[in-house]
Amino acid sequence: MPCARSRVESVTEPRYEQERIRQALATDPRVGEPELSVDVVAGRVLVTGSVPSQKVREAIDAVVAEMAPGVALDNRVTVASADEPSGEETIA
């Protein structure tokens, strides 16, 4: 007996789409950053978070382009600062 099928809205339902992209950014070795956040807002993919290098930041563009061809990307990921400390904290 065939199982009942509920109506599927669309394979591009934003919440599924954003999770699919987030999973790819975590596991694709070009990025490998599970800590990034992905949202789909008004048809645009918004990625936020911090990565260790500009090369990894740029790789986000490539992975998203492959996962969501033709969809606009707003890459707001920053490269973590590695500056010398500006001070210290005393722990009594």
Add this chain to the structure above:
Amino acid sequence: MIRLAAVGDVHCGTDVREQIRAQFASVPDHADALLLAGDLTRLGLPEEAEVLADALRDLRRIPIAGVLGNHDYQSDRQDEVRAIFGSAGVQMLEGSSVVWEIGSTRVAVAGSKGFGGGFEGTHATAFGEPEMKGFVEHTRSLADRLNTCLEEMDSADLTVLLLHYAPVRETLTGEPREIFPFLGSYVFAELADRHGVDLVLHGHAHRGVERGRTTGGIPVRNVAQAVIQQGYAVYTLDAAGRGSATRAGNAAVSPARSE
């Protein structure tokens, strides 16, 4: 007074050799020792570990200790990664400790990767599927090993607990609550309180905040690089003033570093 530099979640790749060398070159100017709170590599590859290890080899004049993080396990080559850091003079800790003589102060560092499960009141339980039991038992076994280590550790003037995963909720502020069980476990805070350590350091929570404390009042610092937004943080501790404040649960923390 001793100065400890600390950072986690460096996520070192093969593309950042000069950046990494520059990041750590100044550590001996600011601190007496360096503590690395896991996620030292991005994908857990030996060639990534070599890049960071080369930078750390140049710092041989100060002691360094570290723990691995989940990123360092990603390629199932964690033993190789651990050995590479060991060959660079880094004391890699997992349910183990090291005691350094820094000037006239004996500083003990006990370390573990730590793991998840969540926090008191809602911690995962070893019930149901084997996978669920395995998840919780991994946390418990690491904690048991660390507890034994802390019980047997040589006496010291100052004791630091070094983790990758978070031991308290407070430093996870800013992270989605849904993922708290994957960000840490309270059982390590309980150990810190039981053994009266002076400071707990961890990483892993990139969207968290730097400062928190255990239920018993011990200072906890999230030193994920994305949180501290600098190459490393520096904490000064005074052995003469230790003990009563932290053990009584009202440790005084005087921030000198800009927020």
